[in-house]
Amino acid sequence: MKDLFNMGGPLLMGILTILLLAMIAWYVVTFLAYRNGSEPKAALAKLSHGKSLGLFAMIMGILGQLIGLYQAFSAIEGAGDVSPALVMGGLKVSMITTIYGVIIYLIALIIWLVLSVMVGKSR
Structure with a gap:
């Protein structure tokens, strides 16, 4: 697993991991606030922000792939003939x-x- 993390690029994989932790923390805090008396309607609205964090992580992953492909194509262009x-x-x-x-x-x-x-x- 650590090898995949390093192969994926520590910077972008680190950003994705931070987004994962932030998303989980958002869900936990929002759900605990609901359990402590927050409005169900407000809790449902706040829960959707966690879904948005997950979507942002997916977009960042795609951006990471595009950056990696650009770097690979630049290296191939410089090398000429590659297998x-x-x-x-x-x-x-x-x-x-x-x-x-x-x-x-x-x-x-x-x-x-x-x-x-x-x-x-519980509504």
Whole structure:
């Protein structure tokens, strides 16, 4: 797992991890505020912000892939002739940030769905 983190680029993978932690913290704080007497309607509105953080993480993952592809294509252009296996290896590495971003977004959707149902049931 640490190898994938480093291969994906510590900067963007670090940003994605910070977004994941911020999203989870947002959900926890919002749900605890609801449990302590916050309005259900306000809690549902605030829960959707966590989903937006997950979407932002997915977009950052795609941006990371595009930056990686640009760097790879620049290196290929400078090198001239490269093997297809090398190009495919670069594509594989560039997908790491996108996959991580999509996983974060799926986690955000699952948490949002579960908490929204819990808040909606008690209305």
